[in-house]
Amino acid sequence: MDWTENPMTLNRHMTVAVVSLLLTGALPAQAQPSGPTTHAEAPARLTPAERDTALAAITEAVQKSYVFPEKRAAVLERLSQSRKAGRYDVDSPLLLAERVTDDLKGSSGDLHLYLQHAPARYAAAKAPKGEGVDADAYRRNQALREHHGLTETRVLAGNIRYLKIAGFRWTRDETGAAYDDAMRFLKDGDALILDVRGNGGGAHAAVQYLVSHFLEEGTLLMTFHRGSEPPVQSRTLEHVPAGRLKGKPLYVLIDGSVGSAGEDFVYDVQQFKLGELIGARTSGAANNNWFTPIPPAFMLSVPEGRPVHSVSQTNWDGVGIAPDVEVPTAQALEVAHSRALKGLMATSAPTPAQRAEYTWAQVGIEARLHPVSIAPARLKSLAGRFGEMQATFRDGALWLVRDRRQDARLTPLTQDGLFAVEGSERLRVRLTGKALELSRLGEPTPVVLARS
Structure with missing residues (x-):
């Protein structure tokens, strides 16, 4: 089932089906929002009535939908205590979102449970489909402005191909075409470096499309569980226009800001042994979150499902994903580049010209990693x-x-x-x-x- 087209019988007027790991639809979710809002416009002031309405809706959504019933009581108790203590008696929507988010995460330990002040997103979520900037148009605009998260390509010394994936944006067909171009670029490299540092998440459809280039068609990736609904499986795609990249030496750069769909991809690399992870442990945000519009202009992220990986039979929530080679974030690219060159020298039987090129590149990398000082x-x-x-x-x-x-x-x-x-x-x-x-x-x- 394509959850983009059928948002699982959710109430269309109250809930936008947005899953940071599985959904290709509605609004891309982020595991760790950089702040309580995603927009720069000056927020309006909240009236006491608006604040009370928002808090009531937040409480209802957590009680009804949070994927871990055993945690709901603690979350609701924290919200109630803060409300009684006057912690939420503010007229700034940004400050309210920040305080509610602190309490939601602090009481649950769940990075996918948070509140954003996001007027444009809220308006898109509430707009009737096909009228003005609805949820689909908002998502497409975000994807196009960020080139679907594929923000940089480079040919590094030694023909090591580099791709920066800042987020896993997805809008049907257009994102696939962007990935096709990126994969063709990577295909001509001697080794590949994919940089997902800072990638807070997005759509599982983008991850599925990317991973399909490194595995056989039909490989089971994830099984997604949501309440009493039948589990939904995700498998690699039968056809990828750029062709598969199986066997290419692969290095993936990670850090503590990688979450949600970003970790989805990293976990596939680890569990299927597709390549080396270089950098620092990821954040540990695995559960599938949906966004609920909360009046007057908030979006509430609530995990309503959980993924189970086909290899580990579990996921990375709360623990993150450890690198194979732990290095400071700022050095991850140089270390990966160096390891790629050494690996090619050791295993690929390079031609004399390639060997000279790899050696040349290695000297430059070592100097950047260990700067030389001459008096x-x-x-x-x-x-x-x-x-x-x-x-x-x-x-x-x-x-x-x-x-x-x-x-x-x-x-x-x-x-x-x-x-x-x-x-x-x-x-x-x-x-x-x-x-x-x-x-x-x-x-x-x-x-x-x-x-x-």
């Missing part, structure tokens, strides 16, 4: 004129000076005088004190210029 006196001793070129010392660094070209700063790569040339990944200089050796990637021997 000013030593740098000054390496300066001089070499044929038509000069290495000059200024501003605490060496600079390569060439006729009719902009001066380029030289960054040390090794202690023995190898330097990167600013602005060129394919050019390097080695200074020995007696000569300047100019090396270009792909050329077997450097050009050697003696000191004048």
Whole structure:
């Protein structure tokens, strides 16, 4: 069943069927909202009556729908206590959303239980289908403005293909086409790095489409349970236009901000052993959440279902997903790039040209991971004129000076005088004190210029 088209018999006027893990429809959910609102407009002030109506609706939704009945009493008690203590006696919708969210999460430990002040989202959720900016139009606009979450592609040194997935947005057909283009780009790489750091979630349909490129068709991914309704299974797709990428060395960058559908993908990588996870443990938000519009302009995220993975027979809720290689977030890309190159050198039987390219790239990565420092006196001793070129010392660094070209700063790569040339990944200089050796990637021997 496609839950986008049939939102599981939910009351259309009260609940928008939005599941951050399974649904392809309505409004994309986020496991960890960055704040109590998703919009920058100045919020209106709440009247006491509006506040009371909102709190009553929140209480009703939690009591009726929260996936863990054993936790409902504690959540409702926290809300009641805060209300009686005057904690919610504020006229700022942003502050109310923040305080309610703190109490919801604090009493449940569930990252998918929260309140947002989101006027535009609320209006879209309440709009009749096909009239103005309804839920479908809102979702499509979000996906298009963010290029479906596929925000950056790069060819890294050594033909390692990089894709940044900032969120798992989904709008039917258009998102699939965007993924097709991205997968074709990845397919020509020697190894792949997918960066989901900061990916707070989205739609399971996007995850399903992505993972289908790395597994056989029909592979069971998840079984989604929701109350007394029949379980719903998700399997890999039969056809992916870009072709499958099975067997490509895969490295996935993760951090503590990865949640919900972001973790859905990461968990597939881990459980199906599709590649290495590099970075820090993810947040631990697994349950399927639906959004309920709460007047006058709030959206309440309530987990109403839970996923069970086909391999582990459980999920990652509350514990997150541990990396295979734990490194600081800022170093995750360099570490993954280095491991990809080393893996290719060890297992892919590279050609001499590929081996030279991988070695070249590895030197640069190691210098970024472990910056080389050379004393000013030593740098000054390496300066001089070499044929038509000069290495000059200024501003605490060496600079390569060439006729009719902009001066380029030289960054040390090794202690023995190898330097990167600013602005060129394919050019390097080695200074020995007696000569300047100019090396270009792909050329077997450097050009050697003696000191004048």
